[in-house]
Amino acid sequence: MPLYDYRCSDCGDFEQWLQISDLDLPIHCSSCNQVAIRLISAPNISLNMGRFPQRDLTPKVVTRKEMSPPPARFQQAKAGRPWMVSHAPARY
Template sequence: MPLYEFRCEECGLFDEWRAMSECNAPASCPSCQQPGRRVFSAPMLLSGSLRLKRENPEPQLVKRQEPKPSKVKDHKGGRPWMISH
């Protein structure tokens, strides 16, 4: 089921999951129960009211990890895969 965006004249934007067969029917506003008209928005993007509901609009900082030194020892012989005797 796709997510459709509707606009209530009194409350503003709201979203509703509906079947495609019901896409053009007016939806009742969850706050005031008045009918709302469908707003056409770009597909596969967050709708207006979902964008406003995001808690942290700032990008998150990622800590850079320094590479760990390798544990492989230097082999000075001709066959590093063999154990010395």
């Protein structure tokens, strides 16, 4: 349920938790029972940030050893293609 900001002309600003389906209904001030105007404000995303770990955004120094590619998983054959059989020229 989102938290919305409202302004009463007599009492000032207040906040109200509302379902999105109830957004079009008029909201009355809790102290003077006058209809309040909804204010447009920036979303506050810091409420949800406590559940997730903060990422470390500081740059990391990378050494040349870390930049080298990992070793190959398969080794290359030392002499050509070992699975091929060489054929001698045919003599007629």
